[in-house]
Amino acid sequence: MDIVISNTSDVPIYQQIVDQIRAQIIKGELLSDTCLPPIRTVASELRISVITVKRAWEELEHAGLIYTMAGKGCFVAPLPPQALQEKRSALVQERLAGDMAYYKSLGLSQEEIIALVKKNYED
Amino acid sequence: MDIVISNTSDVPIYQQIVDQIRAQIIKGELLSDTCLPPIRTVASELRISVITVKRAWEELEHAGLIYTMAGKGCFVAPLPPQALQEKRSALVQERLAGDMAYYKSLGLSQEEIIALVKKNYED
Amino acid sequence: MDIVISNTSDVPIYQQIVDQIRAQIIKGELLSDTCLPPIRTVASELRISVITVKRAWEELEHAGLIYTMAGKGCFVAPLPPQALQEKRSALVQERLAGDMAYYKSLGLSQEEIIALVKKNYED
């Protein structure tokens, strides 16, 4: 598990975990039916509460990205590449809408946004 | 005052107000030393508590965008265009950093992001 | 009348006026029985409300520094030099107590305070 969390961020810890696991699944870094580590292990490695990890796992299960087998553990859901692409698009689209509204509210033109993207993408 | 708030948004009401007033000041729609409407008026128009409006006004004052004259009202701070530009850039830069990190974590290339911006800017 | 007021200060305008007139009387710059200018004149010169000036005059009268003759105007009270000295001492003493408490609460030694006074007196 490659997860990095920030205690000072305003994003809830469970959300940070969800975001990272989800991204790994969508990008194919976590393959179907791969077994996720036990929540206690993750909790101790990240030095956070088991409850928080459980909350993240629940969100992922609810999103259909993982499934639970009682007593055995949690596994990456068997999703076809197409389904992963759709989920990715949905996430991107959702975020993009808010972003465009924000930048436009500050008076940025399309060209300015693109210029900024080019300038800041590598950081 | 052109303010629109959403009770269902996960963004706090006072923050929505801050964002909109700030944008109007930065874009020059609200000129220096313009008197803002009394907090009670705004509160009744938006059908929210006076306290919530006051909270927004406080944030704006703390950010140096407005100043208060007790007993008289609140006014747009006299900021030179350059200062407004700097504030705008700071806001954009701050948001952009998080955005780029998010899109890159989902595996989007620079070209994909730009294509999406072009496609969704007008909505 | 040599009065300068600041609208942005957190000190109430009427208080600013009181402070300055009081200082002038105590220092002997305004002599006994001198007639103060009409409140309307002061108000228009300072571009403030008549009510505010009246409030200041009331405070000064209450402090025994001026007296009012209905229909004629307000005059500097005839106070012996000794009384003025006492008032000055009282004002100084009152302020000094708060100041010492503040500086001590921040951990400044007597020597540090004196050094700062020497350094900043001329500004």
Next chain:
Amino acid sequence: MDIVISNTSDVPIYQQIVDQIRAQIIKGELLSDTCLPPIRTVASELRISVITVKRAWEELEHAGLIYTMAGKGCFVAPLPPQALQEKRSALVQERLAGDMAYYKSLGLSQEEIIALVKKNYED
């Protein structure tokens, strides 16, 4: 928490709290990453509203002296001694300017002020 508040003072309660906590941090009596007591606890001990304590905490956070971890509590910010010194100097300098202006307006010489400081420091 060593906090003493006065209901009769003209200084707002939340400001009294801010002043005292700030002084304790600046003087090193509250060390970095120390967990402050929950706002509800402080409120009940001081017999004031939770809101008032929260207001004080907010000011301290805005000043960079403490940081908040939602759901966990508030902690003293990890500031190097140098930063604390700078904050102390800033506070002192700000107050000193007003003090010097006040004393000079009453006609006190530098020597008189120093004499008064020596005389009243111990009280």
Next chain:
DNA sequence: GTGGTCTAGACCACC
């Protein structure tokens, strides 16, 4: 358990 937000209502000081 913690803090974050919002509400309704009150009292005060200043203009």
Next chain:
DNA sequence: GTGGTCTAGACCACG
């Protein structure tokens, strides 16, 4: 009329 402060109480999210 204005804003400044404080109160009591509620609901929510996070851990």
